[in-house]
Amino acid sequence: MMIERIPTIHEAHQLLVSKQLSSVELTEAVLARIQAVEPRVKAFVSVTEETALQQAILADKRIAKGEARPLTGIPAVMKDLLCTKGIRTTCSSKMLDNYVPPFDATVIEKLYAEGMVLVGKANMDEFGMGSSTENSAFFPTHNPWNIEYVPGGSSGGSAAAVAAGEGLYALGSDTGGSIRQPAGFCSVIGLKPTYGRVSRYGLIAFASSLDQIGPLTQDVEDAAIVLSAIAGHDSRDSTSVKLRVPDYTQSIGKDIKGMRIGVPKEYFVEGMQPEVKQAIVSALTVLEGLGAHIDFDISLPNTACALAVYYIISPSEASANLARFDGVRYGFSYTDTDSMWEALEKTRQFGFGPEVKRRIMLGTYTLSAGYYDAYYLKAQKVRTLIRNEFEEAFNKYDVLVTPTCPTVPFKIGERVDDLLSMYLTDVCTLPISIAGVPAISVPAGFAGGLPIGLQVIAKPFAEETILRVAHAYEQATDWHKQKPLL
């Protein structure tokens, strides 16, 4: 079968089980697409062509036996901070340039059990620290909608790969917006599950109380399929919860009549691009037309504190997590010295990039003697207030709707020297990570040919609700059907 365009997961599954298409054919089509567009997009740190074709052959055997699962034989892309046994995993850092993990992350194990075909490992901001993928130690990734622009970050490689058809879906990780913001920038779906919904075992840690793995897909139904496969308790991650994993695809296609939608005013921030505001207002009109009740009279006043809370808590946790990189057991090692301490300090000087060092410094400071109470403890208390605000809001509303980002993507290089404007890219996604609630970004239009994302947020473990609202909106619009011309 000739493949005109890269199908969604649910379309491909139908073609595979009805024998109109084999996994090997589908994988070859994706690999050909990678070869054609990758010189311009640069979404991958590694393309795993041989592995992919071997896995596709096994998947075809499984399909022939009638044992196909929804993800069997489907080519996928994994962010390069998810450990893959025998396959280089770099975190887009010189520190882990040659690191080959001896084990698989839990999400990778689960997807292999489903019959995943792994086509490659996606570029990212080094250790997940960034909002544009320009902090990769290797090269920046380009936005498939306009290659002079950033794809967002830190899961920019994952989002760009899905938007460019270099994989049917991807996994990313989200600490302060790193799935949702690049999904918004690349016009794909990006779902950050509730903290504890997906095991973090084998995810190279950035900030342990915030990190969460989630899917980036071409449509909402696909996000439901992937989440169903990766969610669940894992004894190797003690923060994963022992809750039943629903079949999230059951949320797809249900109407949203009578649903209560709150639109918190703090998310329409100063400096917001007028076209983004217009797109969100139009999206709310669509949701109202589908029978939802929209309420603009809601305020979450502590939203203004989210940036400060995030830039204390996440660097603090990062400074502890990244203490493990000492050049002894794995990773880059500076050897041109006779001193153990000099070897350690220079390993970290040359192994880490500037943004990673900045955050380790910040976190070391906020945790250091005399400052812990003033910064880390204070931020944790304000974190409680932010959580409480969301909890109260969800007594009144089924979901909250906001823009994913106040602007469309910016040009590569435009913000690298302006730290604060880079950090402000995440103002609409940070509070959600701090509260640990689930949220999704759905394509909601374009301005000047660049994508706009709509964020739908719900209470903890209500992923079914956000999928339901996101799917209803998606089906009433055709933004998700528009593909970049590459």
Next chain:
Amino acid sequence: MKFSREDVIHIAALAKIAMTEDEITNFSVQLSNVMENFEILNKVDTTNILPTSQPNALSNVMREDEIESSLDIADVFANASNREGDFFRIHSVLE
């Protein structure tokens, strides 16, 4: 909050990161700028508010202490820069 050169040198020593003169200068300016944004938290009343260390309220998660197989020695050393027998080799700690 100003991040002085001395602060940068002190924190870099705690974080075990060697730094060039340029890096010390840059970090002093950049970290001071970022920390200015933390002042907003001083205006928030957090009297009697408990801290949130992680959002899903689990505590003291226990499991059975069961014997499991661990990594093969070959896998343990596969990524090491300097191995001697079944040890990681580093420079002497005590001089």
